[in-house]
Amino acid sequence: MSSRTPLVRRAGAVAAALLALTGLAACSSGDDDSKAPKQEPTTQTTAAAPDPGPATGACYSLPYDAAVAPTSKVEPVDCGQAHTSVTFAIGTIDAVVDGHLLAVDSDRVQSQVSSACPAQLLTYVGGTLTSLRLSMIRSIWFTPTVEQSDAGATWYRCDAVVLDGASRLADLDGDLKGVLAKGVPDAYAMCGTAAPDAPAFERVRCSAKHSWRAIDVVAFQENDYPGAKKVQEAGRTRCEDAAADVAKDPLTFKWGYEWPTKEQWAMGQKFGRCWTAE
Secondary structure, three states: OOOOOOOOOOOOOOOOOOOOOOOOOOOOOOOOOOOOOOOOOOOOOOOOOOOOOOOOOOEEOOOHHHHOOOOOOOOOEOOOOOEOEEEEEEEEOOOEEOOEEOOOOOHHHHHHHHHHHHHHHHHHHOOOHHHHHOEOEEEEEEOOOHHHHHOOOOEEEEEEEEEOOOOOEOOEOOOOOOOOOOOOOOOOEEEEOOOOOOOOOOEEEOOOOOOEEEEEEEEOOOOOOOOHHHHHHHOHHHHHHHHHHHOOOOOOOOEEEEOOOHHHHHOOOOEEEEEEEO
């Protein structure tokens, strides 16, 4: 998913107000209790409980714009009805460094959440990393609102969604747990409306009308971007061979290679995709 604009979080936490109760004991030589000090009535103030946060397994009917927002107040829906996202993991933000509470939009907090959710997505959907990269399944994440943060909320929420075009989420009829364990079904597989270098190219699910399909991944191990020339050359033979392997006629086929740009590399996409015409 595209990066989102971080939300400014004010430092704050809920402090429970506890009132100490003092009991007075009295002794009397007789039955007259009138001389015994009277115990004053006591009161106790209890602070509101912090927001418990979201629950794993919850389903939401999120439009695309809400899915790329940093926070969400959309209420969960019954997973038996149409929905667009499923919460697959909940975590706790580690926002305290050297005794200081960091803002939720700090680099440390944002890096933690943006790394944690994608890292857990593969375990949820099953299969291999290559399968996930050849699918339209993505992870999105949310952090508390300013008000929730002020009330002591420290959770973050990871949802799984399926892209259905450039700016639309697919409706789901259940959860996505284990859906890639035995391959990539067309309902989740990545296809294209044209060759990946064509102006009319758009990613769509393979269950929709399409003319090209993503078939393999070219992964890179370098930490720093190796340059456009190297990433382009890395996929030539690999993608041509991959297309030949799935072609009905290995002597006549079309193939394409979509390599990562420097900007995409900086955002964490350190791989390219091989494509073939269908």
